[in-house]
Amino acid sequence: MLPSVPTVLTRIATFALYALEPQRVWVEVDIRAGLPSFAVVGLGDKAVRESRERVHAALLNSGFDFPMKRITANLAPAHLRKAGPSYDLALAVGILAASGQLDPDLLAPYAVFGELGLGGRLRPCRGVLAVAEGARRWGPPGLLVARAQVREASLVEGVDVVGVDTLRESVEVLSGERRAPEPPPEPPAALAPPEDSPDLADVRGHALPRRALEITAAGGHNLLMQGPPGTGKTMLARRLPSILPPLTDEEAIVVTRIRSVAGLHIGRGLARERPFRSPHHTISASGLVGGGSLPAPGEATLAHLGVLFLDELSEFTRPSLEALRQPLEDGCVIVVRGQHVAVFPTRVMLVASTNPCACGFAGAGEGRCRCSETEVARHRRRLSGPLLDRIDLLVDVQRPSSGELAAARAEGSTAVRERVLAARERQAVRLKGLGSDCNGQMEACVVRATVHPDRAARQALVDAYDGGRLSARGHHRVLRVAQTIADLDDQPIVTRPHVLQALSLRGYEAGERLAA
Amino acid sequence: MVTGGETEVGIHACDACLRRTHLLTILSPFLDRVRDRYGRPDDLLSLSDDALLAGLGGSHRRRLEEAMEGCDPTRCRDRIRAAGQRATCRHAGSYPSVLLDLAAPPAVVHVAGAARVAADDGVVAIVGARRASAYATEVARGLGRGLSAAGVTVVSGMAMGVDAAAHEGALARGGRTVAVLGGGADVPYPASKRALHERIRRAGAVVSELPPGFTARRWCFPVRNRLIAALAAVVVVVEGGERSGSLITARLARELGRDVAAVPGHVTAASATGPNGLLFDGAHVIRGPQDVLDLLFGAGARRASPDRDPSSLEPRLERLLASVTAGNDTLALLAAGGCETQDALTGLAELELEGFLVRGPGGVYAPTA
Numbered sequence: 001m002l003p004s005v006p007t008v009l010t011r012i013a014t015f016a017l018y019a020l021e022p023q024r025v026w027v028e029v030d031i032r033a034g035l036p037s038f039a040v041v042g043l044g045d046k047a048v049r050e051s052r053e054r055v056h057a058a059l060l061n062s063g064f065d066f067p068m069k070r071i072t073a074n075l076a077p078a079h080l081r082k083a084g085p086s087y088d089l090a091l092a093v094g095i096l097a098a099s100g101q102l103d104p105d106l107l108a109p110y111a112v113f114g115e116l117g118l119g120g121r122l123r124p125c126r127g128v129l130a131v132a133e134g135a136r137r138w139g140p141p142g143l144l145v146a147r148a149q150v151r152e153a154s155l156v157e158g159v160d161v162v163g164v165d166t167l168r169e170s171v172e173v174l175s176g177e178r179r180a181p182e183p184p185p186e187p188p189a190a191l192a193p194p195e196d197s198p199d200l201a202d203v204r205g206h207a208l209p210r211r212a213l214e215i216t217a218a219g220g221h222n223l224l225m226q227g228p229p230g231t232g233k234t235m236l237a238r239r240l241p242s243i244l245p246p247l248t249d250e251e252a253i254v255v256t257r258i259r260s261v262a263g264l265h266i267g268r269g270l271a272r273e274r275p276f277r278s279p280h281h282t283i284s285a286s287g288l289v290g291g292g293s294l295p296a297p298g299e300a301t302l303a304h305l306g307v308l309f310l311d312e313l314s315e316f317t318r319p320s321l322e323a324l325r326q327p328l329e330d331g332c333v334i335v336v337r338g339q340h341v342a343v344f345p346t347r348v349m350l351v352a353s354t355n356p357c358a359c360g361f362a363g364a365g366e367g368r369c370r371c372s373e374t375e376v377a378r379h380r381r382r383l384s385g386p387l388l389d390r391i392d393l394l395v396d397v398q399r400p401s402s403g404e405l406a407a408a409r410a411e412g413s414t415a416v417r418e419r420v421l422a423a424r425e426r427q428a429v430r431l432k433g434l435g436s437d438c439n440g441q442m443e444a445c446v447v448r449a450t451v452h453p454d455r456a457a458r459q460a461l462v463d464a465y466d467g468g469r470l471s472a473r474g475h476h477r478v479l480r481v482a483q484t485i486a487d488l489d490d491q492p493i494v495t496r497p498h499v500l501q502a503l504s505l506r507g508y509e510a511g512e513r514l515a516a
Numbered sequence: 517m518v519t520g521g522e523t524e525v526g527i528h529a530c531d532a533c534l535r536r537t538h539l540l541t542i543l544s545p546f547l548d549r550v551r552d553r554y555g556r557p558d559d560l561l562s563l564s565d566d567a568l569l570a571g572l573g574g575s576h577r578r579r580l581e582e583a584m585e586g587c588d589p590t591r592c593r594d595r596i597r598a599a600g601q602r603a604t605c606r607h608a609g610s611y612p613s614v615l616l617d618l619a620a621p622p623a624v625v626h627v628a629g630a631a632r633v634a635a636d637d638g639v640v641a642i643v644g645a646r647r648a649s650a651y652a653t654e655v656a657r658g659l660g661r662g663l664s665a666a667g668v669t670v671v672s673g674m675a676m677g678v679d680a681a682a683h684e685g686a687l688a689r690g691g692r693t694v695a696v697l698g699g700g701a702d703v704p705y706p707a708s709k710r711a712l713h714e715r716i717r718r719a720g721a722v723v724s725e726l727p728p729g730f731t732a733r734r735w736c737f738p739v740r741n742r743l744i745a746a747l748a749a750v751v752v753v754v755e756g757g758e759r760s761g762s763l764i765t766a767r768l769a770r771e772l773g774r775d776v777a778a779v780p781g782h783v784t785a786a787s788a789t790g791p792n793g794l795l796f797d798g799a800h801v802i803r804g805p806q807d808v809l810d811l812l813f814g815a816g817a818r819r820a821s822p823d824r825d826p827s828s829l830e831p832r833l834e835r836l837l838a839s840v841t842a843g844n845d846t847l848a849l850l851a852a853g854g855c856e857t858q859d860a861l862t863g864l865a866e867l868e869l870e871g872f873l874v875r876g877p878g879g880v881y882a883p884t885a
Binding site for chain 2: 205206207208210211226356357374376377396398403404463469497503505
């Protein structure tokens with residue numbers, strides 16, 4: 001016969017994040033007579049274990065009692081790993097309800113999410129947008145978060161988001177004593193690029209890379225820029241987002257969610273600008289494509305729907321570049337970790353830059369390069385391989401002359417972007433239902449089915465192929481780029497000048513690799 | 517049974533010469549030691565088989581003699597045939613007579629590829645540094661192109677840098693080119709020049725003193741250089757330091773009474789001390805294919821034909837070509853000169869396809885004259 005001990009069991013909803021997906025977690029708190037203790041079970045990590053100290057201090061400093069009894073908190077389902085400090089608020093509220101300081105029946109309409117300071121302040125946590133999506137999917141109807149995150153959480157419709165500053169305010173909201181003010185409305189989406197983003201108008205000279213950027217943006221291609229140090233490769237790449245089409249509403253939510261989960265988006269509304277990520281070349285393979293025991297998104301995912309810029313491509317480790325290949329091809333990366341399969345989207349435009357040789361000055365005027373042919377070839381070999389096969393445009397970036405630097409302001413991003421948008425529309429019509437929405441994503445079979453060069457254009461391709469300037473694989477890449485140039489020119493078929501331009505934009509590298 | 521000599525089509529090599537070639541392959545480690553100590557393994561090759569065995573074999577002599585007894589000339593021929601090569605020995609009528617000028621002519625010359633090794637119409641060797649500057653490779657390529665187009669055969673060693681550039685140039689215009697290798701004619705050396713090796717084998721010829729399948733060792737290169745010197749009527753040194761192999765070739769050429777010529781380089785460049793030294797000593801100055809042709813056939817006897825005729829071009833392309841030739845050799849410079857980017861991109865590709873321009877590292881276009 002078991003002794004009958006009076007116990008109070010309470011539970012409150014919160015959310016865990018796995019990869020980019022929310023998962024509802026119940027925080028159950030059980031308080032019973034016994035030696036004073038506070039245990040948190042349910043596969044929590046170090047941050048969850050430390051949560052006990054924060055909750056203890058926050059409760060006392062907010063003027064509540066901390067029950068000197070045996071407290072057991074369970075994060076259910078217990079087989080999922082829990083990480084991070086976002087369970088603090090749920091634990092504190094659970095203890096209050098279990099110890100009779102708050103009516104347990106009041107917990108049902110709200111999920112709570114946030115980290116507590118020792119003084120009882122509520123701190124923002126990453127991933128609120130995903131958490132709000134979880135609340136919409138599984139309930140409860142209300143969501144209590146730090147006030148700074150209300151705007152972000154409110155992007156999900158149908159969830160009653162309430163922002164609070166402290167633990168005490170949370171309790172007031174839960175008990176119905178207080179109603180938080182409505183969040184400010186989201187400002188309308190601006191179609192023009194944000195004013196502080198870099199603009200092509202600042203670029204003097206650089207006729208070739210400018211043209212390459214326009215084609216890259218118009219066709220969603222991948223681009224490699226090659227040139228000596230200090231010629232402006234990075235500066236040019238940073239301006240690519242300014243000529244890309246603006247994010248659609250759906251895309252903006254996806255981008256915001258990824259940024260939010262990565263903790264890059266605390267306290268902001270909808271992300272309107274396309275991401276631009278430029279990881280350092282020392283990055284590991286899992287840093288680039290995502291990974292970790294609790295899978296976290298990598299740089300390729302953070303750049304989803306935007307630009308992934310790899311500066312000094314030849315300095316990246318082979319494993320990182322190899323890891324990037326499949327995600328570039330498939331548009332997503334699948335990370336399998338024990339019981340979890342995480343899918344991260346990775347639809348990026350890859351822009352890379354590299355020095356032409358180890359010293360950086362090959363081809364930059366007589367006598368500046370100190371590398372032998374063998375060394376230059378070795379440098380090239382580091383680049384070649386599967387990743388280069390995904391790159392359609394290869395251009396050389398030269399140091400602008402003094403005359404070019406003194407030239408008047410060049411065409412700005414807005415004008416270029418209009419042409420890009422028009423070209424993208426033409427592609428969308430042509431490629432409807434073919435599994436790709438821009439020329440850069442066309443598979444070989446789609447290229448064959450939709451790209452129709454005229455006779456003179458075909459002859460140019462044959463000549464280039466016979467002259468050893470083009471490989472069989474390069475053939476399709478040239479056609480893809482030629483199609484984009486035709487789209488920019490608003491012409492229905494690919495003509496000889498389009499193919500010739502595409503050939504010029506393939507760079508020295510291509511021929512060199514054939515010869516090797 | 518084949519007893520010796522010219523009974524088979526394609527392989528005209530007597531037993532003694534095949535044995536001699538085999539001897540060199542088994543003496544390979546000893547010849548390497550000679551090269552490392554005294555530097556000139558080619559001097560030894562005038563010794564008889566017995567003297568070589570006695571002099572180099574030392575305490576290993578017995579073992580080596582046993583190995584020589586196992587040499588079967590018939591099987592040597594079979595192997596040459598299986599490798600798809602031709603072979604001719606110094607006793608055969610088809611042997612290139614120019615090689616007989618050497619103190620120690622190669623016993624057997626193995627040839628892969630259809631072309632004649634010693635053409636009547638002039639043979640020029642182009643040799644130079646492996647670590648060649650862009651200037652040197654461009655000059656070598658231009659010489660290869662111009663000479664091959666004028667009907668002259670270009671001989672070189674298929675090494676990195678100048679050698680490979682000379683072969684490539686010749687392959688681009690008519691393909692009159694012969695590569696002389698240190699190892700077997702079927703073994704590309706350096707291995708990275710596999711594709712070039714295959715192209716030379718198809719269009720010209722690959723020649724070696726050593727049998728098919730033999731991998732080159734250190735001693736092979738000075739020995740190979742004497743073949744390059746002997747085959748050519750003129751040896752042109754394009755670039756090379758003071759201790760470079762191309763200077764060995766030049767010295768051997770002078771000893772054989774061949775013309776030695778050099779392309780001048782920067783006087784301050786260590787990589788150009790070789791040719792500049794030769795010029796100081798009285799070598800012929802080479803500024804382009806025409807200078808070599810004058811040397812071969814007498815001044816003005818044969819003109820280096822321009823690669824292509826620019827006047828056949830459309831006016832806009834002709835203007836573009838003129839602009840590139842005048843020094844606006846990158847797209848940035850052309851654009852700064854008022855040329856529309858798209859027109860320039862189209863025109864440059866057109867000129868590249870037509871063979872008027874080549875694109876080098878850094879997006880620099882160079883005329884192919």
